[in-house]
Amino acid sequence: MKSRLSISACLLLLVILAMEPASGITVSGIALVTDVSPGEQIVYNMTATADDVSEPVDVTAHITAFTHNLIGERVPIPDNETAPYTARDFLKVTPERATIEPGGEVVFVLEGIVPEDVGDGLRYALVRISTVPSGNETIEFASEVDVPVFLTIAGSEIISRGEISDLNVSEGDDEGLVVTFLFTNTGNHYCKAEGTAVLKDDEGNVIDEGSHPSGSSVLPSTTRQCVFELAKEVDLAPGTYTVEATVAKTDGTVLDTEVTTVEI
Amino acid sequence: MRKIDSGICLTILVAATLMGTGSAQVTGTTQVAAQFPQYISVTAPAGITDWVLNVGANSYPGSRTATIASNYDGDVAMRVRDARTGFVAPMVAGRMTSNTAPAAANYQLENPLQVGAATIASLSGTAATIHTLNAPGRDQPAVTFDQQVTYTDYAADYYMTITFIGTVVV
Numbered sequence: 001m002k003s004r005l006s007i008s009a010c011l012l013l014l015v016i017l018a019m020e021p022a023s024g025i026t027v028s029g030i031a032l033v034t035d036v037s038p039g040e041q042i043v044y045n046m047t048a049t050a051d052d053v054s055e056p057v058d059v060t061a062h063i064t065a066f067t068h069n070l071i072g073e074r075v076p077i078p079d080n081e082t083a084p085y086t087a088r089d090f091l092k093v094t095p096e097r098a099t100i101e102p103g104g105e106v107v108f109v110l111e112g113i114v115p116e117d118v119g120d121g122l123r124y125a126l127v128r129i130s131t132v133p134s135g136n137e138t139i140e141f142a143s144e145v146d147v148p149v150f151l152t153i154a155g156s157e158i159i160s161r162g163e164i165s166d167l168n169v170s171e172g173d174d175e176g177l178v179v180t181f182l183f184t185n186t187g188n189h190y191c192k193a194e195g196t197a198v199l200k201d202d203e204g205n206v207i208d209e210g211s212h213p214s215g216s217s218v219l220p221s222t223t224r225q226c227v228f229e230l231a232k233e234v235d236l237a238p239g240t241y242t243v244e245a246t247v248a249k250t251d252g253t254v255l256d257t258e259v260t261t262v263e264i
Numbered sequence: 265m266r267k268i269d270s271g272i273c274l275t276i277l278v279a280a281t282l283m284g285t286g287s288a289q290v291t292g293t294t295q296v297a298a299q300f301p302q303y304i305s306v307t308a309p310a311g312i313t314d315w316v317l318n319v320g321a322n323s324y325p326g327s328r329t330a331t332i333a334s335n336y337d338g339d340v341a342m343r344v345r346d347a348r349t350g351f352v353a354p355m356v357a358g359r360m361t362s363n364t365a366p367a368a369a370n371y372q373l374e375n376p377l378q379v380g381a382a383t384i385a386s387l388s389g390t391a392a393t394i395h396t397l398n399a400p401g402r403d404q405p406a407v408t409f410d411q412q413v414t415y416t417d418y419a420a421d422y423y424m425t426i427t428f429i430g431t432v433v434v
Binding site: 023024025026027028029030031033047051069073074075076128130131133137138139140141142143144145146147148150190215216217 | 301302303304305306307308309310311312313314315331334336339343347360377390391392393409421422423424425426427428429430431432433434
């Protein structure tokens, strides 16, 4: 009985040794979304703690410019490249690297002064607070919290506008129609928006419609792609159909509308 | 006997008076205030050291979970990206390399590593969302790893470092 217990304990120890501990991080101070004035000093604290560890954890903090790709995921812009509407150039985060002792915390401070000639609309950036992997495993992991920084320049001209382009309608695999278009934020501020596409017959009757929420906000000078599958299980009679594409802000403000026709 | 009764009554009267005075002295309100700042907690899965690849489709047979928690009022995305930098063309981010440092690697697999939870992402240097937490709350999605290996991939030990990111969707 004693030897069985010993063997079980050894096996358990082996399993524990084979499972490398997961790295975790908790950050409070997770988004800076505010109005600022030219000349104003910004100070924002982000407090990082490591989760359930008995060893010190190395953590880095870095501020980067970014843009969005067609599906709204963030794409970082290298530090040596210019970036439109970026707040990266007048902000810094300190320290850039620190060690969180077990049970301890590290405060990363984002600070800077808004330039007097900052311009109108939005300035934005991203702070990445990340654990440093050990570099000892086949596939290993780091944990990171990304802190978006969205600064609206108070008293400046806020322009909310956008354009639909490349509205296309094609036949889908399932007898329906595939509608695609691009929406570009041509203003100087960000917004969450929703694209819609409405299919009508030649008498104006609505056959089908679809919506495509933007998810993340559409940033100025970025383009989002909207894709819809309409009338998927409808046997469309031969004729002329119209597709009306619209993009509106979440408050209902229409930013742009385009119409095209398709022959079936 | 009557003297004793009077004494008891007097004692009770004095005690009641004193108790009443005492109650008046402790009556009041105390305000309690506390801060619960917005947070995001993200925990990456445990590392993988025991995956043997074969030509064709490979799914990591072990189980791995990640954790994301937040008290934010809105969506919090869990994203993944190749954590490494320093790739020398034609090597690119998202594919396992024969050295932990891509710049020192001789080989790279032809296909990117696929990492999945609610949705599957082909790993690259750009973060891709694999799970969204409807915060406030805490989710522990199971994470899958799939790797396609071709006949032209070289035999070697291959490595990858993946960053699991938690961020609010603004």
